[in-house]
Amino acid sequence: MSELLLPPEQRYAKIIEQSKNEDGSEYSVLNLGPTHPATHGIFQNILLMDGERILEAEPTIGYIHRAFEKIAENRPFYQINVLTDRMNYCSSPINNMAWWMTVEKLLDIEVPKRAQYLRVIVMELARITDHLICNSILGVDTGAYTGFLYVFQFREKVYEIYEEICGARLTTNMGRIGGFEREWSPKAFELLNTFLTDFPVAWKEFENLFERNRIFIDRTANVGPITPEKAMSYGFTGPNLRATGVDYDVRVAQPYSSYEDFDFIVPVGKSGDTYDRFCVRNAEVWESLSIIRQALDKMPEGPIHADVPDYYLPPKEDVYTNMESLIYHFKIVMGEVPVPVAEVYHAVEGGNGELGFYLVTDGSRTPYRLHFRRPCFIYYQAYPEMIKGAMLSDAIVILSSLNVIAGELDA
Template sequence: MNTTDLEKKRAEIEKQGYSILNLGPTHPATHGIFQNILTMDGDIIIDAVPTVGYIHRAFEKLAERRAYYQITTITDRMNYCSSPINNFGWHMTMEKLLGIEVPKRAQYLRVILMELARIADHLICNSVIGVDTGALSGFLYVFQEREKVYEIYEEICGARLTTNLGRIGGLERDFPKKAWDKIHAFIESLPKALDEFETLLSRNRIFMDRTIGAGPISAERALNYGFTGPNLRAAGVDYDVRVATPYSSYEDFDFQIPVGVNGDTYDRFMVRQEEMHQSLSIIKQAIAKLPEGPIHADVPEIYLPPKEEVYNNMEALIYQFKIVMGESNVPAGEVYHSVEGGNGELGFYLISDGGRTPFRLSLRRPCFIYYQAYTEMIKGAMLSDAILTLSSLNVIAGELDA
């Protein structure tokens, strides 16, 4: 809208006796760059106009100019709270296009990492709901646990936030002993931290009063809005990509899908809380069943050879050059692959024309899709509930704007 239109609209709203409040784009309570222009009647929200795109980085266009293996770094920066899930989602899309079967061990290791990422993602979301209701200490307790997850990433790939973990065809290296030690220590300490956190919040009168009934959405509306992940399950629909279309051997594990009833902030909190317990159980099962074997598929055209072979073996040197220059042969085709990301179904729709880069890569970002329901969810609510609704939806700016 141009300035005169805005002025006209403002005058119209003020004539009705409402006031306008500009929430964001940089506001300490919104945890990210979200702008909402709210029409307020006292403390009640009448209407909201969300503006998105403040950190738009044109990932889909960037992807059209990058060799396939270089796109992993782009996926890191979407939902940066659970980047390994994004990385592996992209790798699995490529494996589907190339027809690569990844060895069981790599699949199980991926599952362990993806579930660790899910725990880290849910920890942030749930503790921040606590912060927005005024309970800061829970946030500080569980952030210690999140730090442990980041240390595990660090042992495995060297990075903490934007992990660039794994490769097309498998993982780049097996977990070192230090990583295993840290994983075992984490499995020990997380239940205690979660218990402590739940004692603080889940049956806390103030917390319940603040969150029950705040920002509800019915199952029907949630489906119509394309909700997926914990937010959809909180509304009572048991859709989980890990169960509906298992990938990376999720069919081998036994776990429950928690569902809520009302789809309000409290249900979303409880669903995420239970999902962390389930993720922990999946990790334990994966460790118990972990098979021996290689950690990557035998695909020399796609998977980088080990360094010592590159120096001593002609063939490995050729492959190294071909892969690094992005000249690996990729068939023409069209695939869609989705994984259960921290916030829902993270989908990659890839069209390849046989060239060195994707012809088109469309990213199904769950945040972008469900954030459009935000206006509907906060209409008639108080401003403080709107903040809670935003944090309980776990809208990640990086994924929203891509």
Template sequence: MASATLPAALSPALLEQPAVRVLSEALGENLLAATDFRGEIAITVERKAWYKAVSLLRDHPELEFKLFLDLCGVDFFDREDQPERFAVVLHLYSVSKKRHVRLRTPVPESDPKVQTIIPLFKGANWFEREAWDMYGIVFDGHPNLIRLLTHDAFVGHPLRKDYPQGQRHVLKEPRKWLLQVPPESEHMIVNLGPSHPAMHGCFRVQTLLDGEIVRDAEAEIGYMHRNFEKMAEARTYWQVIPYTDRLNYCSSFMNGHGWALAVEKLLGVQAPARAEAVRVILSEFSRIMDHFVCISTNVVDLGAITPFFVVFRGREKIYELLESCCGARLTVSYVRIGGLAQDVPDDFVPRCRETLEFVMDAFKQMDELLTRNIIFNNRFRDIGVLSKEDALSYGWAGPCLRGSGVETDVRRDAPYSGYDQYDFDVPVGTTGDCYDRYLVRIEEIRQSARIIRQALDKLPAGPVIVDDRKVALPPKSEVYGNIESLMNHFKLVYDGILPPAGEVYGATEGANGELGYYIVSDGGKHPYRLKVRPPCYNNYQAYPEMLKGGQIADAIAIIGGLNVIAGELDR
């Protein structure tokens, strides 16, 4: 990397970072490099010290990186500056210190093996399987290293740079058994999904039943794997925006918001105040919309269809608001790198107020129908409990993590888009059951409304996109008026945005939790590698574990509350 330094020459500024200091003291020459790029600490360690480094980061009292975020592979196929072809990259977060860290280790092509970190973080299981699936990196000690996102008839590792983007393989029969059942067993196997009314998309769970009690369960994903990360490697930074809309399609706007912020972080530009305020308003509307879908479809599965009809009227109103801004209802593509595509309509503020009033009225009705409803309470309380420690270890995010009692919110802990200007509370659950997750969502809707009102009160005037000809297109009037702007326009469309070489991890608080974009840039117009840290991937990973010991009917109540969105889960 551009600012890489050898351990012998670790600068004093870097050594002041506790993570770098602790690791360099403990690992010595096994710490290969440490960098500080855009305020992000990245530490590269030798492969043999991988496990030790991760356990130090997790357990050292000065560090406490206990929240697992993301683990992925990177293929530096044609990069001369990298020591080995592959790298494994881990992102962790410390809830107590409010700090991120990135740990990397180079992996040679001839012997692509790394020790598994499942004993340290339960959430690493699927991430390691994915890294094997996508890159062929073997994790020593992994209990179940089989295809995760692609299918069993797949040949090769698709995210490798030398794998052709369009090379497909025909699958004729899906994987039949996910569970190992002894032949003399009298237990029954019940398969839920991938096409099941309560699965909200295409997920599959196989359960082993003893009467109505779930003894064992295993999930399979990848039914919605549509190769966002591979596609992004052949798109410019703008062209990725429509793809991000289709990650968590219940709240499309927030994904684009997160993507724009991540690229702006890489470029080092700041969107104008008006653009940031509009982004916050629409993001919070999207959050409300997302929680509406989550709660209402969850209770539809339990047999209550009225809340669905009530809140979907509110959703239609929000759709109309988004439509008035950008012309699209669901997949908005409204953000641009450095701002917004165009200014909001003239009546934006009164329209937002009217929409908010309508939405909150629908919300109130839903709240009255559900929160104290005795049937609903009986179905939700003490169901699907996940402890705080497990939630951290699985890398849970957002309302689910807060429902388990971990007080963290990216909007508050690492404010972006001017969230520090607004007053809002972060609701936290106590027991970590379905009802807590529901209550957290209900309260977040109220807080979102609070943020929207504050933002509307002081919506600044001014431009909605940066005046930087290397990032944003010049206004059309200038393009047609002078040759310089015409050339700027041409250059930007033709060459795309050219960010500096480097790696950033941009995190925002999506409706489901921390949505992260890990971008590796080589200075070209395409992202060299883009990894999405999808919040519901981690949430869903704990799902089979939560089912064990409970009743089969509870499985339906639990999955709705996790709000697993296939587009985001499988990318």
């Protein structure tokens, strides 16, 4: 029987047993989490310590497991979006768009070019906020609070753009099957252009605060390194994999939502350590800004959602005045529109890596089976190995640089 399948108390008992030495002395057993603020979420690690050096680590997850996959199997397809954006809530619009694209792949819906470009803008804004939070909090974990305070205001600027688009800020429930629920307002584009003007200046100053800072480099360089081979064996994707030198990016490997129309590079690191993970995310922010500018410059005219009345709720004013719209509204809400019996998988480049949805349908109004491929759940499995031999303070910055989001870890 695998040790991972043992109950937590039995796994902890093994660590406690290891703490006793033959000469009568004992190593320390430290409970890190689940409520310690430095753990970045509700998860726990039992550490076997020799002084401040970590000898063994045993993680426990599931403290905020919400059974999203089983809940989703009892919901109509268009009501699952409110579950997906509560996974990685630092970049929830990417989750939203990934789910809609999965359903559109199932239904063979071609999304208008304008809607695809608008989705790209939203997803890249979400990537910026995700990396902004990760890297600024990594600064806090090394004792540098200033950078966090300086750039965090720009996350709020992005949330104002979200709010103008859909009315929500953190958990956005953005978009619909086939595109967006409404055209973006002039104010949304105005807020976006202001952000593109102001944010790069602040981000450059943020980089200057850290990338050549001796204290920060000493705390992060050669801390928590992982080899490309080991990272791929664990299933790493996203910035954590690219920091090892592997240039895998879903946007390039399997383009979606017209990403093939944009020119951008895939930043990679060399050593796969905490400093490389920091630098890769910094560089990706610049690429995201470039993609957003390209999308605005190339923005096509046309509709913002596909002509799919069987799946796209009609405007409320039409429901009140038009019998055909009322019928479509009733059929969609009551789940009377059939879906094909199929098996599909669709993945996007999330803030933390490859975010995928494996969907199995039986023709009913709800998924027969639905699995979320959550990048945090994949790479957190490597965390105990990455911190062995490290200092306790190193364990915090390694966790921070991995950007483990508890909502995505547990789902």
